Amino acid sequence: MRIGVMTSGGDCPGLNAVIRSVVHRAVDVHGDEVIGIEDGYLGLIEQRARPLGHDDVTGLLTRGGTVLGSSRVEHHRIHQAVDRAAELAAGLGIDALIAIGGDGTFTAARMFCEAGLPVVGVPKTIDNDVSATDVSFGFDTAVSVATEAVDRLKTTAESHQRVMVVEVMGREAGWIALEAGMAGGAHAILLPEKPFDIEAVCVMIEERFARRKKFAIVVVAEGAQPAPGTLRLDPGRVDQYGHRRFGGLGTRLAVELEHWLGKEARPVILGHTQRGGPPTARDRVLASRFGWHAVEAVHKGAFGWFTALRGTLVELATLSDAVAAPNTVPLHRMLEAEAVL
Amino acid sequence: MRIGVMTSGGDCPGLNAVIRSVVHRAVDVHGDEVIGIEDGYLGLIEQRARPLGHDDVTGLLTRGGTVLGSSRVEHHRIHQAVDRAAELAAGLGIDALIAIGGDGTFTAARMFCEAGLPVVGVPKTIDNDVSATDVSFGFDTAVSVATEAVDRLKTTAESHQRVMVVEVMGREAGWIALEAGMAGGAHAILLPEKPFDIEAVCVMIEERFARRKKFAIVVVAEGAQPAPGTLRLDPGRVDQYGHRRFGGLGTRLAVELEHWLGKEARPVILGHTQRGGPPTARDRVLASRFGWHAVEAVHKGAFGWFTALRGTLVELATLSDAVAAPNTVPLHRMLEAEAVL
Amino acid sequence: MRIGVMTSGGDCPGLNAVIRSVVHRAVDVHGDEVIGIEDGYLGLIEQRARPLGHDDVTGLLTRGGTVLGSSRVEHHRIHQAVDRAAELAAGLGIDALIAIGGDGTFTAARMFCEAGLPVVGVPKTIDNDVSATDVSFGFDTAVSVATEAVDRLKTTAESHQRVMVVEVMGREAGWIALEAGMAGGAHAILLPEKPFDIEAVCVMIEERFARRKKFAIVVVAEGAQPAPGTLRLDPGRVDQYGHRRFGGLGTRLAVELEHWLGKEARPVILGHTQRGGPPTARDRVLASRFGWHAVEAVHKGAFGWFTALRGTLVELATLSDAVAAPNTVPLHRMLEAEAVL
Amino acid sequence: MRIGVMTSGGDCPGLNAVIRSVVHRAVDVHGDEVIGIEDGYLGLIEQRARPLGHDDVTGLLTRGGTVLGSSRVEHHRIHQAVDRAAELAAGLGIDALIAIGGDGTFTAARMFCEAGLPVVGVPKTIDNDVSATDVSFGFDTAVSVATEAVDRLKTTAESHQRVMVVEVMGREAGWIALEAGMAGGAHAILLPEKPFDIEAVCVMIEERFARRKKFAIVVVAEGAQPAPGTLRLDPGRVDQYGHRRFGGLGTRLAVELEHWLGKEARPVILGHTQRGGPPTARDRVLASRFGWHAVEAVHKGAFGWFTALRGTLVELATLSDAVAAPNTVPLHRMLEAEAVL
Incomplete structure (x- = not known):
């Protein structure tokens, strides 16, 4: 298969670790090709991408930021692009896309998915505001x-x-x-x-x-x-x-x-x-596991889903679950904190 | 109530954070008295303890090790002590004991519990080998x-x-x-x-x-x-x-x-x-939550249980579940790692 | 002898390490008494002080801030206090004062020294702006x-x-x-x-x-x-x-x-x-050396002098040298940086 | 000019920062060419080298180890190489060599220098055992x-x-x-x-x-x-x-x-x-300054000298001074430590 990977939205420690893990699993184990799309959805629209092999991801485990770049794209450009989803996928020659991002990224990903560009999500958020996963990488850092x-x-x-x-x-x-x-x-x-x-x-x-x-x-x-x-x-x-x-x-x-x-x-x-900066050990492990499972999800055809931590396991949840409502601090967690204040 | 707290087995970053959290919750919120038992079960046997108030736990959140000390006690001394469980509790004037430890500590805690010394456990392990909780503090550090x-x-x-x-x-x-x-x-x-x-x-x-x-x-x-x-x-x-x-x-x-x-x-x-050394942020949070919930468990009379992380929640599990079998690395976690190697 | 020690001006990692070192050297080696004056010159004026022994300085090597407190005192209050210098020293029963501070502290220290309160200085500055020493502690942190x-x-x-x-x-x-x-x-x-x-x-x-x-x-x-x-x-x-x-x-x-x-x-x-926070290893070493040499300077009667790093050695310089002009970045250091930009 | 740079002996945090600084100063300011010789003297002997430009040293400031590699070469091979010094320099087309290393490296550097290969040294030592400089980079880390x-x-x-x-x-x-x-x-x-x-x-x-x-x-x-x-x-x-x-x-x-x-x-x-690992801030600054001054020394023709920290200044000392006797801990430094114990 030929898999595209991109990072979208604000940057976050662990993005590069996901990219590395995707390449290791897809290229080395499954024999896939991996294409890195530059600057998030902007690169998809402008068809800017480059092949990623084992040597391209050396050293990425500990490196903050994203070597693929990121961007924020206006809603109307996203909507225009969704109308050309299949064409954009064909232009880059990709069979599937792994989209690493937060709420906004996932909302767009659902639209692309329905329009014929198969997407698997990987949640990324400094703020821990993505629902349907216990946590995402970047937050611990x-x-x-x-x-x-x-x-x-x-x-x-x-x-x-x-x-x-x-x-x-x-x-x-x-x-x-x-x-x-x-x-x-x-x-x-x-x-x-x-x-x-x-x-x-x-x-x-x-x-x-x-x-x-x-x-x-x-x-x-x-x-x-x-x-x-x-x-x-x-x-x-x-x-x-x-x-x-x-x-x-x-x-x-x-x-x-x-x-x-x-x-x-x-x-x-x-x-x-x-x-900024290098992710904590915990974020590196979580990011690496997410990358691994995202590749498996692509091979299972689990499009419209994203990797989610549930207890000790990485499972899959639907993109709809992620964006239904932000993950906010519940009352019982505030009470635990009050006791310690 | 009058609650004893002790640390037992090998030390681990976060022990002091649990002690602090127990004191804050029990003394400040419930109006309990808290007694710190020295050197684990040895102090229980030798009836060495000291009162712990708000000022005694200042600065403990970030401090490695345990200010109460710890020890390893031979099996036969534990068994002898279990026979005098009620007497030992009465001697220190405690209504309940919060025992922070690993497998060995929990095994003894079950015996004390059955012999009339009410115990709530808090799991502690560098190795992450305690079952029935997703993880314990110390491991992340x-x-x-x-x-x-x-x-x-x-x-x-x-x-x-x-x-x-x-x-x-x-x-x-x-x-x-x-x-x-x-x-x-x-x-x-x-x-x-x-x-x-x-x-x-x-x-x-x-x-x-x-x-x-x-x-x-x-x-x-x-x-x-x-x-x-x-x-x-x-x-x-x-x-x-x-x-x-x-x-x-x-x-x-x-x-x-x-x-x-x-x-x-x-x-x-x-x-x-x-x-050794200060716990990571994650371990401090987990240790503080465990202390909070251990005090609540004491007030609910949940003796024979211990605080366990399940997903994002701290819940209770039985001491028997913890010691049934060690928590070891399952095959699927090894496979995730192989992909990254 | 009976030696007073105080910290004055903005806080800085390493202040506590100096205090600890002064106590270790003066009490343990010379058999002196050490008195900690609270909140800098304010405590001198208000005669607030407490004895410091070996146990009082346990754990201070790595602790940021100053356990003695600090303050900034208006010029006119300093001048009034200088007029009563001998009386203030007698009130606390001190034979000498070790004043840990920056420019302002040293300027006042000179006046007290001339007015009959013998002072040895220890330079402290985040900014590295004290002259006549290669560097002071706090800067590296x-x-x-x-x-x-x-x-x-x-x-x-x-x-x-x-x-x-x-x-x-x-x-x-x-x-x-x-x-x-x-x-x-x-x-x-x-x-x-x-x-x-x-x-x-x-x-x-x-x-x-x-x-x-x-x-x-x-x-x-x-x-x-x-x-x-x-x-x-x-x-x-x-x-x-x-x-x-x-x-x-x-x-x-x-x-x-x-x-x-x-x-x-x-x-x-x-x-x-x-x-804030713990000093770097280098600042801990420098602060400890300064404390050691300040006590020696007191015993030598080197009043009006302060401890200064010169190459690898801690030597003494006059308080006048420290305050003559601030230590600013010379042109040749800027040129070195430009090459790297 | 065409300047060779190499790292020799055990590795040490800051080696890469020196290489980066040499390239920035020589290429960007003086318009020199810089050649990186691989694996220390071994690469000189085997004539293995590669050009180093601005882009080749991106990211090196914080990176531990040495991208040029290092090696230890037997004495007799060094002696044989010294006999061919001019030929080896001509083979690589270099006018001068910047040799980053410790005692052994400097001893060989003196011989090459006398035999017609002009060398400037940069001291590197984890142990701080090089004489004639206050300290070298790597030690602080x-x-x-x-x-x-x-x-x-x-x-x-x-x-x-x-x-x-x-x-x-x-x-x-x-x-x-x-x-x-x-x-x-x-x-x-x-x-x-x-x-x-x-x-x-x-x-x-x-x-x-x-x-x-x-x-x-x-x-x-x-x-x-x-x-x-x-x-x-x-x-x-x-x-x-x-x-x-x-x-x-x-x-x-x-x-x-x-x-x-x-x-x-x-x-x-x-x-x-x-x-291993990234150098401390102090070691990065010192390594960068040494690189800057090494290039200046080459342009001044100060062959047989090395960059040395003296107080706050980087000066030059002769390679002979460095290797005359190791820099060991003097008695007065031990006494300062005893006071703190």
Whole structure:
């Protein structure tokens, strides 16, 4: 067979490990040809691809990012491309496509699948927001990076009796904040799933200081939401280059906390360090297993499915299950964290 | 309630995180008293214990080892103690015991439970050999340490065209070898679950060198077994201070490979570095969740049960399930690894 | 003798290692008493101190921050305290003071010394801006943290063909930017010592993209200065909560680069992660040596001097030499870096 | 000009960073051609080399080992080659050679230099045993790896009340043991420079246990020497595959300590993990500076010299100075460490 592989959406540690694993399994075991499509769906549309053999994937297991490149493509271009799905597949000479990506990638993959380009998905998400799999690769690395930052910030916060606000990734799902907060021993964890009351955060911090623990760590997901009306300083003053890109919630929260508490508060925005660099051991193993199973799924003809971790096993789930609803932090996980705070 | 907590068996990153989590949940939320029993069952027998409050567990989340100490106690002393179970509990004034340990600890815990000392278990194992839970804490840290070593050894092996034999922990279960081997991109992984043929290893290495990849990494579990008669050099010459403690299989394998291949081979025995130091973020989260759920189990009266990870949930399983058979690497996991080798 | 020890100014990995080393050398070898003064000069003024013995410094070698606390005290309070120097020393019963700090600390230390409170200094600086010593502890840790961030950002920049602007510490001295930039393989390094021309940075990046290296890493010290008139977007829009604290130059630079280049640019502000957490091995060794030599200096009566690294030796230099002028990056070091860019 | 560059002797983190820096400086700034000679002097003799341009050194800054390969060549082959020095240079068309290596490499380099092949040296040594430079690259990485291992071992030693013996590299110079021992807070450090008395080590450990610090860490250089007659167990039983390669001193010491102390002692032999993997930030900077200055030295005609760190400056020293005597740990450095033990 001739199998295309591509990476799509934001990058994530482990993408290259999947590519390597796909080539090892498909070329070395099944005798397939593997074609790497460049820059995600853009390369599919523009028919840019290159053959991938054993030597092309040497060293990829530990390398962050994606050697195939990635891109975000506008909806209407995707729809136009779906209409030419079979033609695009024929142009590259591929019998099937392994699409590594998140929600957006999978939504498009379903359309291509129905339009005659057979696709198997591999879930990729820093945020752990893909449903129907216990977890995907990249998340463990992001949590590790964020946890190490929290570890470092604790000693400096304590020395100077400060409040540190650490903003981590997570727009709709607060998994990184939850796990890095628990692993780092944060004193408050603010998630998109549950609007937060800044007054309650202030009360908690004041109680800590009253107990002579004169510092506090607040971990906040970039997508966390204040309960309406609770952030009272003029938001316009912070936000003009766009809430998301330059500072955003973490910075604003530090300003508010310093204002209301009368104690020094400092924001640290971890940003892109969470999605770069070598994957953790766990993410390398998971990415490698996903690549293996994706090739098997292609050979079984399981198109419209994606590789999913369920307990200790890698199984298959439908692309529809993945995109039905984002995987968000359930209440019982928040309760576990509260106990540790 | 008054709850005893103890750590038993070999140490493991995350033990202290469980202790901390038990204290936070029991003392702060339930208003329990928590008593830390020193040196595992030995402290129970000798009635050595100390109260644990919020301040006693500050800083424990990231600290390796166990502040309560641990020990290994002879079977007959355990049996004698079981006969006095109720008396020992009364002596310390505890209503229940949270026992953090592995197979041996759980076997004893069942006996104490039946003899009138109510016990909830928390599984702990570097080797990932406890059944009825997807995984336990400590394993991820061990795999991370071993993987980093393999990463480092690759560059030096390549520069000098050498074979490196990396011996990792795992007497009956080869999980560390499997995952560190996959994560490190090892070229052979030797597990206790499947006797290895050194000739096959030699053939693989020779093929690599023939393809101009002039180095190889072999990851071997300390408990891996050569197929009978395949290690041919005189074993007596290596082993006199005891196979397990001083070198053992990894060293012997390097000697054999160098002999049969005529290429330089070097052993690296990772040893105790795998079980020390701060837990990974993942192990901290898992240990904290286990502590939380162990306290809840005590309050529910779920004695004879232990906390188990099943998919994304922490549930309870019976101590009998844990000790029925060790959790070993199944064939399908080996196949996934072969594809990546 | 009875020796006071205190930490003053911003915290820095290795402070605790100095404290530990002072106690080990003074108490265990010389039979001195050591008194830890809390919160820097504030504790001296308020006469807050506690005895430090062998057990009080257990575990401090690897611990970030300072267990003695720190503070910044207004100039006039320092001057008032200097007038009462002998009285303050007598109140705590100390024969000498070991003051661990940077420029500000040393300037005050000179005054106390002349006013009758004998002081030996130990230099501490994240920024490496103390003169008359090759380097101080804390700097190596800061460079390591910043370099790891640059390493991680490279892969994500490359995958998305982006420009990453990494802002590191360094208000007057650009050492962290220089060394993290060299170690991370940055494509532009902007230092306070040399006003930068944003157009030149743009040209360099465009040439890289033209050579098909479609990403770039810019490392910028927080105190770097644009050549007058070269940042052309309205600065008022970025800076209202204070240039230093919330974003500052790195954010502004990313906005400008994106504007002028028409390519995606993202800022990452490393902030306080650079000054927290365990010191590197090198910083632990240097801090320990400084503590050892500070105690020896006290016993030699070398008041008004501080411990300085000169090549491989720890020697003594006068506090005046340290504060005469900040240690900034000389031209020849910039030239070495340019060759690597 | 046409410049050859080669790496020789044992590998070391930072070799690739030097190669990259040489290419950047020579090709991009001076317009030279650079030729990479394969496998050290062997490649010179066999005239195996390849051109190195900007693209060939992409990614080398962080990569351990040497992409040029290395080898050890017998003395008589070196002498034969020296007789053909000019011919070998002419064969490769090189005007000068940059030789990156240690003592052995430099000794040969002097001979080639005198015989008409102009050489500039760059010092490389894990052990820090090259004289006339404050330090060379690779050493900081080795110390970091060893220190992290000691950190990890401490918690497990404490939990089980054990003595841990950590064997690190260093045959003639004990620098790694000294610095990793100081940075890790070891309780005994045994160096080649000073024969050790095992009885004194036992006394120290017993005193620790008497003070209720019930564990100890001993860091020992592989080349440390027991005072005559002090290791009393039969050495023949340990050593048959060669003292150096398989276990050696660390293992033997653990056996002796366990025997004489009656306490559990465990050896950990760090081995090749110390010389592999990515260099620390400091080693990357130093390696890059050495490469820069080596190219400048070639252009100045400073043949027979090598790049040396002196304080904060990279200067030149003669190859004769480097090989006159190894750089060993002086008494005053041992005294500084004793204070911290």
